[in-house]
Amino acid sequence: MNIGEIIQQGVVEGVKRLYGAVVSIDQVAISTTRKEFEGDYTVVTFPFARLAGKKPDEIAQELGEYLQREVHEIARFNVVKGFLNLVVSDHFWVRFLESMYQNPQYGQHPAKGEKVMVEYSSPNTNKPLHLGHIRNILLGWSSVQLLQAAGYEVVKVQIVNDRGIAICKSMLAWQLFANGETPEKAGIKSDHLVGKYYVLFEKRFQEEYKNWQQSEAGVQVYAQWQQNEKNLQKANKWVEDEQKKAAEKGNDVAVLELTPDRYFFKEVYKNTYFNEYSSLGKAAKEMLLRWEAGDPDTLALWRQMNNWVYQGFDATYAKLGVTFDKIYYESNTYLLGKDTVDKGLAQGVFYQKEDGSAWIDLTDAKLDHKLLLRSDGTSVYMTQDLGTAQMRYQDFGAKRMVYVVGDEQNYHFQVLFEILKRLGEPYADGLFHLSYGMVDLPTGKMKSREGTVVDADDLIEEVIREARVNSEERANISDLEKAEQEQIIWSIGLAALKFFILKVQPKKRMLFDPKESVDMQGQTGPYVQNAFVRIRSVMRKAAQEPQAASGNYETLESIERELLGQVYAFPSLVATAAEELDPSTIANFCYDLAKNYHRFYHDYSILNAETEGAKAFRLRLSEAIGHTLQFGMALLGIEMPEKM
């Protein structure tokens, strides 16, 4: 039983003894005491006022006396306006510290014997990873660590979208314009080479489209469309909105060509043009058909380009320090799920229209009807996801699955989970969509086709560069081996980046300011690392001393109690964070703990403490905090250097 529960239990008994009233344990509101008052934990006595027929202050006083007498962990108490502040005995804290300060695994929960699968990253293979993937990857990796710490066995998977029109665009552009260029010849990272041709395809397509817009056919199509009053209104509204946006950002409205026909060609007609008129579009679609037909040359090109992309991805994953246990490829899974549809039809969960298409009616769950199989019998995205879920369950038997996917797919996953539930799948109740908000840039939304993305590799390079500059300025590690220096610089740079992204609640949309992301002071990863480095430095010095400090420590300083309270709360925080899959709580915890430690470190001497007892205590406290910080940051995928 932890101290919070002991207090709650004591209050329940106290209320019963003193007032003859029965309250349940979860009716006892308990929180950590605010800094400005003396105490570790605070009991709110307002809810008992009616039961006891007394004023909160009186109750607090009487309960305080009772607890001090009956619960030996409680040393003293004070009452402020109905709040009962309890001081936990120094003995309790010292004993707690004894029990854990040498445990580097403090925070790890015992094995549950349950398996969880986590799917994350899940990129397309037509271009390199960007900032959005980084948020996904970091959230995924951190979720894996959290679940493991909570005692689950975790399987890490990703599903790679290696087929479809997007990769065909890259392939086609490479075929048409590359003259056999390879990553080696061009001297660029292999996934960036593929991305280069994807962008080139878009560029050429835009040129082609622009020409067509000025052709007779283009002019005519627009003329016809704008005859409809409503269409024109929409277009004008778009122009207005865009102008307003541009003005707010201080962009030059004149260069943006914000006219009604731009709206039409950009927002309305582009897909139709691509599908019906564009020669490039046509060629890409033909390539997709050849791929589906299994044409050997097309497949060979497809394999080559995909391999380039995988090589590049692997390098990026390695830099970020993440791994996968199994990779699924859509080229293998895109036909899956038809069995599931058959099963659903047989069960009467799905229904069929006259044209042969299969559907499910989810209107009673406020989710509308959903297509599961096209009338020609081919799969859609949903079909595929049903099949993959099934396949993964067969592969690993995990009754819980976590999908790390952006929040634009909230609806999709709501539907997917509802369907699996109705099919009565054994894992249906363990499905979780870890939904995260989009990453915005100060300049606006990221669009890969318009080149406004932040590339993952560039970003990592930038943050490492910044770490290097900072490190060289300080010269704290300049006497180390070059390789060791590099390792430290990498850990600092990555800490800055990872912490910056993970400290924000996943479901919130976040603004990514490149300048702030490379900050290494204040509420940042390196700040937390620095607290650890200070601890390690003290430990190294202490280890050199002839005899270990020992002796009793009588009265804890309030900052020491606060630190112990934080460390004490850590394991249950890990459990909650794992249950809610929210790494931000861990990031904020690590920051708060580091902040308090920095303050403690500044205000009190450890090695030159007043007494041997105080010294021994503070060394242990430091070691405990060191372990907690290291374990906590590892949950975020952040390493802690010995020196920095």
Next chain:
RNA sequence: GGUCCCGUAGCUCAGCUGGAUAGAGCAGCUGACUUCUAAUCAGCAGGCCACAGGUUCGAAUCCUGUCGGGAUCACCA
């Protein structure tokens, strides 16, 4: 239009299972390195917690509505 998410300091974010005077960081201004690493610490300044109702002894937190921002609602993935 339906559904879902978000709105807290100039900026980026905590706090949200209801509790005391709403917290950090950045940016701005002051100060502290002969001392265990100053990637640190201390201080100043900065708030109708979008708005309006409701529930409650008590609301940033729960409920309803309004406004603002975003996502989504394909025989695309």
